Amino acid sequence: MNRRVVAALVAKDIRLFFRNRLFGLVTVLGLVVYVGVYFGMPGSVDEDLEIGMYAPVVPPAFEEMQPDGVKLETVESEEALLLAITDGEYPAGMVLPADIMQKFDAGLKPEIDVYLWADSPAEVGEAVEFLVTELSYAQTGQPLSVQVLQEVLGPDMLDRQIPARDRMVPFFAVLILVAETFGMASLISEEVQRGTVTALLVTPVSVPGLFVGKGITGVCLAFVQVALYAVIIGGMESQPAIVLLTLLLGAVLVTGVGFFVAALGKDLMSVMAWGVVAMVVLSIPPVSVMFPGAVSGWAKVIPSYYLVDTLHQVAIFGAGWADVWRNLLILVAFDLGIALVGVATLWRKCR
Amino acid sequence: MSTDAIVAEGLAYWYGDLLAVDHISLTVGEGEILGFLGPNGAGKSTTVKMLTGQIKPKAGRAMVLGMDVARNIEKVQGEIGVCFEQPNLYEQMSGEENLKLFARLFGLRDFNPDTLLRRVGLGGRGDDRVDGYSKGMKQRLMVARSIVNRPRVLFLDEPTAGLDPTSAEAIRGIILEERARGASVLLTTHDMMEVDKLSDRVAFINQGRIVALDTPHNLKQQYGKRAIKAKVANQDGGLEDREIILDSRETPDAVRDLFATERVVTIHSEEATLEDIFIKFTGRGLD
Numbered sequence: 001m002n003r004r005v006v007a008a009l010v011a012k013d014i015r016l017f018f019r020n021r022l023f024g025l026v027t028v029l030g031l032v033v034y035v036g037v038y039f040g041m042p043g044s045v046d047e048d049l050e051i052g053m054y055a056p057v058v059p060p061a062f063e064e065m066q067p068d069g070v071k072l073e074t075v076e077s078e079e080a081l082l083l084a085i086t087d088g089e090y091p092a093g094m095v096l097p098a099d100i101m102q103k104f105d106a107g108l109k110p111e112i113d114v115y116l117w118a119d120s121p122a123e124v125g126e127a128v129e130f131l132v133t134e135l136s137y138a139q140t141g142q143p144l145s146v147q148v149l150q151e152v153l154g155p156d157m158l159d160r161q162i163p164a165r166d167r168m169v170p171f172f173a174v175l176i177l178v179a180e181t182f183g184m185a186s187l188i189s190e191e192v193q194r195g196t197v198t199a200l201l202v203t204p205v206s207v208p209g210l211f212v213g214k215g216i217t218g219v220c221l222a223f224v225q226v227a228l229y230a231v232i233i234g235g236m237e238s239q240p241a242i243v244l245l246t247l248l249l250g251a252v253l254v255t256g257v258g259f260f261v262a263a264l265g266k267d268l269m270s271v272m273a274w275g276v277v278a279m280v281v282l283s284i285p286p287v288s289v290m291f292p293g294a295v296s297g298w299a300k301v302i303p304s305y306y307l308v309d310t311l312h313q314v315a316i317f318g319a320g321w322a323d324v325w326r327n328l329l330i331l332v333a334f335d336l337g338i339a340l341v342g343v344a345t346l347w348r349k350c351r
Numbered sequence: 352m353s354t355d356a357i358v359a360e361g362l363a364y365w366y367g368d369l370l371a372v373d374h375i376s377l378t379v380g381e382g383e384i385l386g387f388l389g390p391n392g393a394g395k396s397t398t399v400k401m402l403t404g405q406i407k408p409k410a411g412r413a414m415v416l417g418m419d420v421a422r423n424i425e426k427v428q429g430e431i432g433v434c435f436e437q438p439n440l441y442e443q444m445s446g447e448e449n450l451k452l453f454a455r456l457f458g459l460r461d462f463n464p465d466t467l468l469r470r471v472g473l474g475g476r477g478d479d480r481v482d483g484y485s486k487g488m489k490q491r492l493m494v495a496r497s498i499v500n501r502p503r504v505l506f507l508d509e510p511t512a513g514l515d516p517t518s519a520e521a522i523r524g525i526i527l528e529e530r531a532r533g534a535s536v537l538l539t540t541h542d543m544m545e546v547d548k549l550s551d552r553v554a555f556i557n558q559g560r561i562v563a564l565d566t567p568h569n570l571k572q573q574y575g576k577r578a579i580k581a582k583v584a585n586q587d588g589g590l591e592d593r594e595i596i597l598d599s600r601e602t603p604d605a606v607r608d609l610f611a612t613e614r615v616v617t618i619h620s621e622e623a624t625l626e627d628i629f630i631k632f633t634g635r636g637l638d
Binding site for chain 1: 403404405424425428429431433435437439440441442453456457458496
């Protein structure tokens with residue numbers, strides 16, 4: 001086969017590809033999603049440690065000195081500081097007492113509260129303590145002129161750092177589940193494309209029966225795989241009921257997404273294309289677990305956030321029902337909504 | 352009590368502004384084969400979809416075995432068999448698995464696919480995957496699948512289209528066997544000859560309306576033109592065509608004159624075909 005023939009074939013295929021509106025749309029949409037994800041991630045390598053600070057009176061040294069690698073950000077109240085740390089905006093924060101300058105002047109050691117979030121690495125606590133000591137030294141000219149009191153918000157993890165692979169757990173769980181989206185979607189799409197669905201629907205098989213059958217298949221395929229994964233990696237050691245329920249809700253979620261993808265796709269290729277878009281979107285929340293601070297709060301609009309967050313809370317912090325029930329409730333709502341949309345669009349296609 | 356297996360009463364369906372089926376009425380008796388003929392887009396498929404419960408009529412009523420299809424869809428679908436024009440089999444499964452699947456869907460126990468496979472000429476090929484079947488084999492498996500549940504009503508859409516003569520004849524044989532068993536058959540096809548061979552009655556549909564419905568014989572009698580066709584030698588030694596219409600007052604004289612004044616080389620009678628009648632009704636052929 002000569003190059004001319006190959007070139008002609010390639011040109012023909014490219015032309016055919018872009019004459020397919022669906023492929024064109026998926027290409028553009030995929031591009032938009034990937035670009036959106038790109039700009040959603042931090043644009044530079046942020047090596048500064050951002051520390052929140054509430055200070056009714058800010059000592060000049062604290063205001064003027066900004067040590068390399070540390071960025072002190074002032075907040076309006078102690079409550080706001082605690083909330084920001086809990087929400088993950090700062091890994092740590094400090095509260096300076098209102099009489100700090102009087103105590104410095106009187107040669108007394110003011111008490112400075114340092115708050116740390118539970119899964120902050122131990123180095124962060126040490127760094128903040130060192131910072132406070134150094135700034136106080138700069139202010140007073142005396143060493144050891146301050147007393148630092150550390151308090152951990154949430155379960156204390158300072159003595160137990162999260163290994164990288166544990167951070168990957170929710171990511172892999174989501175990947176396993178999402179892989180089933182492809183399987184489910186291509187199964188349904190092929191059924192519609194080959195017309196076998198029509199053959200089924202002139203037998204006593206009803207449309208709701210067909211969807212229930214497909215739904216059960218999808219949920220089982222996804223759930224069994226991800227539950228096995230959880231068992232193998234020891235993910236059932238803490239709160240197995242919550243983990244199983246969360247994974248089941250995740251399986252329902254991806255099955256609903258699978259229905260939707262199948263309804264959008266016309267053939268295996270377009271199913272794969274739409275499936276990749278779904279996979280990218282659903283995989284964003286796990287990134288926030290693997291790389292804390294990498295993803296902004298908007299990730300909470302993605303259903304898989306609640307799946308990932310629940311698994312993370314349970315696996316890392318040993319969270320119980322009281323801690324995760326809101327997540328589970330939101331996940332149930334997303335499941336219902338997405339399953340409804342998936343079934344409705346697929347129903348429309350089957351008709 | 353009605354003995355009609357299929358009753359369409361003023362059935363209508365439209366897609367947006369397009370009226371696909373325009374209030375048609377027809378019946379198919381028990382053990383009867385009704386040939387359902389029409390050009391592409393005439394409304395055949397939409398009518399069958401309404402009768403088999405795939406879509407609900409926008410107007411009128413579809414009755415099968417005395418049951419309103421829209422209201423008793425699962426009961427009706429348990430009693431019918433449908434064979435589609437395009438093969439829609441599970442190609443990654445074997446022929447036997449395909450039949451067993453549908454037998455299970457119909458709730459049949461102790462179903463033996465071998466008998467059915469042999470009946471359609473696929474004996475010994477039941478274990479082979481369908482994607483390795485030829486078109487004719489797939490079509491025969493489609494027919495077999497449509498009779499898995501020994502249906503009382505069969506809807507067959509172009510069951511012999513594109514098949515070799517042997518496969519087509521095998522399928523025609525099965526259709527006649529099903530009728531002999533007592534099944535009613537709605538046979539949708541483009542093939543006028545097939546309809547003529549198999550059907551007890553024929554319905555012509557055009558632009559969503561039934562334009563004629565009767566036995567093939569009656570239709571030919573009523574609307575056809577019988578004629579004598581002859582080839583005669585002219586003075587230059589060439590051949591010329593002559594046609595004498597039968598069943599008219601002038602026919603005897605015309606036949607006499609033909610033999611008295613012309614040198615007849617060949618002569619034969621010609622009957623009207625269903626296609627001629629269809630063209631007469633619709634102004635166009637089936638294709």
